[in-house]
Amino acid sequence: MIIFSIFVTTIILKTVLEPQLPKFESVFSIDCVIFGFEEGVLKILLIERNDPPYKDWWALPGYFVENNESIEDAAERILYSFTGLRDIFLEQFYTFGDVDRHPQGRLITVAYYAMIRLNGKKDLKPSSPYVKKAFWYPISDLPKLAFDHTQIFEKSLQKIRRKISYQPIAFELLPEKFTLTQLQNVYEAILNKKLDKRNFRKKMLNYGILKELDEKQQGVSYRAATYYKFDRRKYNRLFQKELSFMKEN
Amino acid sequence: MIIFSIFVTTIILKTVLEPQLPKFESVFSIDCVIFGFEEGVLKILLIERNDPPYKDWWALPGYFVENNESIEDAAERILYSFTGLRDIFLEQFYTFGDVDRHPQGRLITVAYYAMIRLNGKKDLKPSSPYVKKAFWYPISDLPKLAFDHTQIFEKSLQKIRRKISYQPIAFELLPEKFTLTQLQNVYEAILNKKLDKRNFRKKMLNYGILKELDEKQQGVSYRAATYYKFDRRKYNRLFQKELSFMKEN
């Protein structure tokens, strides 16, 4: 109660004592690197721009942030308007602001990456009028991008490569139920190298964060693989204190 | 040569074909969390504000970015104007932009952290007119901070805790020559836990990135410790491919 009073008093004092100050008008944007995984290949979502500058170029989805919305909200809003998806793993990773990154003057952009499940939902109908079309590009085969978007993409890749080694982000790219081989493929695609099957399985199962399902693959012309799912409850229990290479002592 | 021609042509085409577009006017700031290490204690540099809003409050050093300077340059310039130091390890770690973080309207701020050597250089004479004074605060005993600066500080601490486990940032806080105990103290201060002396030394020396000097401590009233220095050349040679918990395979 006392603490609350002090808090309120502080606000009142500040309001009373500080003269009226001019209001800021900020202009800045967000850009998203949206990763998806399809047919064993890691892809990102690109859009073809409908307006200058860089009209007709491929670019990362991104747009201006409204004055009354938080950056997070803007990222979610824009992502939603491109994919129709919500509740996505979305993380800010860097802010780009080179003086000449935009022809219309210094425009800084806050970059996010997202991981989404492409459960066959391939029909992307962008609603933004400034987008001509949207397309999933394999990261190994990207076109030349508008602005500094190639640089932004590369930074995002660096970030998820590091992140995947201590956070369960790979699961975000897969369906609820997945096989160990699929999981391994995600790791291989992100890390861009082959992993040993036996060691990978041993390690993953050892973590104790996967739940084996009774279900198996259907309709494949070879031995059917067992499905697993990510056990977020167990993960949270085990890794509240986060992994760190500096262990206990 | 052909590639260069294509490049030039692209620029010319873009310039000719795109209509004149309005210029942006961005307003945004940077804030720095500047870490220093003194008397075995991890500290950050705070300033007392001389102007509203939050006049007389303690805050992180930070200011507006000029329209024609890169964010990095701004961070370096502002850091220099507070400490007189250059060529500092300086890294962007997050951008804060809550709608209500600043009373004068949405103002986003790009946050950097820096590590500096306090070789006895304690006489900080801030040159900025908007700064009343500057002071090194132990991180365990910070005052209430202006804006969302407490939140910014906490995020910076998270980041360096993670970073210290895979990058040689601890050395940035120490003088050129340091003892292993001093190094351990830095780790302990950042990670906020005690480490085992023998294991710490074994591990550090095993990395092979420290160079033992002939020199020893002077004028201490106990057994003098050997000085070491960080061998950046060796470090670069060894860790170009970066550590990663997912090793070879």
Add this chain to the structure above:
DNA sequence: TCGCTTAGTGTAGCACATACACCTTATATT
């Protein structure tokens, strides 16, 4: 020379990473 204070050292057990090859299961083909 004794006491205080910090520097400096080794070993045994354990957990985890690596390297590596074959059998199993399901379907499709003949």
Add this chain to the structure above:
DNA sequence: AATATAAGGTGTATGTGCTACACTAAGCGA
């Protein structure tokens, strides 16, 4: 029915690095 094909699934031996743990060495001051 037999065979080919394709991926699923499994174990072991070795090495490396992390952990836990306690005493002696050196330098100085009283």
